[in-house]
Each structure stands twice: as structure tokens, then as C-alpha cells.
Amino acid sequence: MLRRSFLTLFAAAAGLSACSSSPASPPSPAASAPAREFAFDRGGDRPLPTKVWLPAGSGPHPLIYFSHGLTSQPDDYADLLAAWAAAGFLVAGPKYPHTWYEAPDYDADDVVNQPADAQHVITELLTALGDRVDPQRIAAAGHSAGAITTVGLFSGTRDARLRAGLMIAGRQMEQPSPFTGPAAPLLFVQGKKDETVTYEQAYGAYNEVPWPKGFLEIPDGGHLPHRDEPALVAATTTDFWRWTLNGDQAARQRLPQDGLVSTF
Template sequence: MLRRSLLALAATAGLAACGSDPRPAPRPSPVPEKKTTTLTGTVEVALNRGGGRALPTKVWLPAATGARPLIYFSHGLTSQPDDYAELLTAWQAAGFVVAAPKYPHTWHEAPEFNADDIVNQPADAQFVITEVLKALPDRIDANRIAAAGHSAGAITTIGLFSGSRDERLKAGVLIAGRQMPQPAPFAGTPSPLLFVQGKLDETVTYEQAYGAYNEVTWPKGFLELPQGTHLPHRDQPAVVAATTTDFWRWTLDGDEAAKTKLPQDVAATGVAGLTSTF
């Protein structure tokens, strides 16, 4: 069911347009040989699922020491993790570990680009989460893990909350995400989900995103940007960063004050609206 859904979307939604910046990323720092609770900045973990699916994963580590929550991030087609650096570093600065791989066949310099390969990405995601936990056990709280993604990465994230449900996930953010024509239902332990959607998005339409939102029976929110396109995190970076960060503080840190700030984060800008059942 999930495979048919993902293939249908890749074929019909024009998601090759979801990549945002074709420039090559700067060379990442190597993984330190010795783990330390004071390690900050970024590191790269060289991963490969099954020997044939290279998944080099960049990890943003916060200044806060000790075990912190992990946010797993999936990029869109023709994109890569560094294209989302402004948003991901905002989460890092708020005290969260962020891990984001380059998927083997959907990032912009993939040797064999294949949009249909998104069907395999939920399994990649589960593998990367497991391996990052092993690589950085003193920096990540294994009981506080969430997932986020943009466009095709949001498809991957939907998979992790539906047909390929990963019960380790406590919350999710879907940026320009939609449900499949024949979707697997959201399943497993209820986990709060926040949709972020530009109303002018022509790749994943407002109606498609809101349709997915309507299918969620858990606590949920829908952040609408009336002038936003397929890249709402770039159209309105401040409101998207503020709202998603407070969402993480609430769902992963148990910060009830951050939950009450969510409507304020949006209302103060005048460029977005929030519907939620939080």
C-alpha cells in the first residue's frame, strides 16, 4: 500500500521541483574518533544500509551537554541537508540534536537519481536513527526522538507515522507534505504532528496538505502561510523556525509554556495562521 502511494505521488506531483539549491555542500567535518559529552557543532557519520545504500548523515550537535532529544530530518527531491541549514541550526541552537542524511538516489548529486526511490526512504530513516543512536549514545536521549521532512522528505516522514510506523517517534513536522492517493492510515501511538504549508504551493497544494491534516486523529496543527510557496521555510523563515522550535520544546522537552506560545509565535508576525487541536 505504501509503495503504491509513494510511486504514484512521485509520478504525478512533480516533486522533482522540491529541491531548492543545486550548489554543492561544503565538505563536512569528520566524525571524531572519541565521543564526548561536550562535542558541539556538526559531525558526519558515514552510514550504509545493506552495503548498497550509502547514507552519509550530517549531525548538528547543540551546545547543551548531556543527552538531548533527536530530530531526524528528510530532505526533498534534488536537495540535501545543507539546503535547510537555516532551519536546522535554529533547532540546534534551541538544544536539539538534528540528524539528516543524503538519500542515495534523491539528492541533487545522486549518481543514479531516481524519484521512485522514495519508497525505500522510510526504511533508510529507521536505519539511520538506529545507527546515530549507536554513534552518539551520550548526546541523544533515545526516549525523545522526532521526525521532520520537506516535500518528498515529508512523504518519507508520513511513512514513518503510517505504513512504516516507527514507534520511537514522539512527534513530527511535515513541511509541504501531503497524503498519498491510496494512503496507508496514520497508525500506532498517537504523536502530535505539525503541518507547515504555503498556500501558493503548486507542487503540493494547500488542499492536498490540508487533506492529510484532516486524516490525522492525534493532536495536530496546521501552520498556513498565505504568501508561502513550496519552500515555506525560506519564504517566512522566522515564523517557521519559531513555531517549529516551540513545537519541539513542547513535544520533546515537555515545556507547556512553549505550547501556549505557539499561537503567539504565529499571530505576532501577521504573515501566517495556525489551526490546531493541541
């Protein structure tokens, strides 16, 4: 049986290759869930077309901003993002101008500019979606290079609007800055057998977080832990959002159960 471990410290004090409840049940993503497209642009050579998965109801909803990995795009994560939307969260993800899979001028090093892109898109979404978004309940998530982008939003390019963050196969940037600003719970999801972002790199970033934090290990997982264990990752991350963005204490109590076997 696959061993999974979840390290919970939520009560505690304050170059990449291409990225192509008892335990809570993950919400069922609806393939027909409504979505919208926005043509945001930060100027210069930084168009940021953004897809938004819309939850049911008029809102205001919490916003989860998602950053894709290298040579990828938001639709590559549609199952997970739609699951969050099915749970009541408004989810948005752009195609970054120089790292998505059809980028005309591909440049992996452009990841350093993506935290500023993220801040721009979040600001644009708050205007474009109006009362559908709760500006007091915003979080950021990402995979691989997108997770590195997310780390940047909590460190050198700190966005104080963010209340929580999720890093899937993520580490710090090459020239890391310390985590800074108001405390925000952070969750890391990592495949133990990942050879792109290594377990040691992910755990090193986790150890630098001074705030409430958690680490979900997928022992047989590689660089795509959300595909290796989709139900586990969907259930755990959804409960993380329910706790951090909705104040759901029952969801917080489920987190060690979602992650199974050991807690610390």
C-alpha cells in the same frame, strides 16, 4: 500585511517536481555550530551519509531526524536545522541515495523506500552518539519528498520511537496508509500558493491525522515556506519541539501567538 493563520487542535483527541515570544523569537543559528558526519549504509545500493548538528552541552539531547526534498540535501536547510540545534536539539539528516541532488542513479519514486532508510539511520545514530541522545525523545521532520517520508514514519512504516513529527510542504504517499501506532503530535507547515505539493494535498493529509495536530499556513508562501517566512517557521517549529520533546507548556501556549491571527 501578510496574513498568517495557525489552526490548533493540539488539545484534541487522539509525483513531485524538484525541491531545490509574545511570539517567541527564533533561536539564532550559529554558523560555527559544531557538526559531525557519519557514513551510514543500509546495504546494497543505499549509502546514507548523515550530517549531525550538535547543540551545546553533553546531553542527553532530544533528536530531530530530518529528511530533505527531491534534488536537495541537508545543508540546503542549514539555517532552520542550525536554529533547532541552537535551541538545544540534536539534528541529523542523511543524503538519500536516489533523491539527493547529486544522486548517481536519481529516481524520484525511490521515496517509498526512504522511511526504512530513516529507521536505519535513527538506529545507527542511537549507537554512534550514545549518551548524547535521549532515546525517549525522538522526532522526525522533513520537507516535500522528505515530508512524505516523514508521513510514512507515522503510517505504513510506523516507527514507534517517534514522539512528534513536522511536515513542511508534505502530503501522503501515492498509496497512503492510515496513521497508526502510539499517538504523536504532528505539525504541518504549508504555503498556500505551493504548486508542487498543493494546499489541498497537505490539508488532506492533515485531516487524516487522528492525534493532536496543527497546521501553519503561509498565505503568500510557495513550496519553500521555511524560506518565505524563515523567522515565523523557525519560531513556531522550535516551540513545537520544546513542547513535544521537552514538555515545555509555555512553548505550547505560544504556538497560536507564533502562528498569529486566527486559531480554531
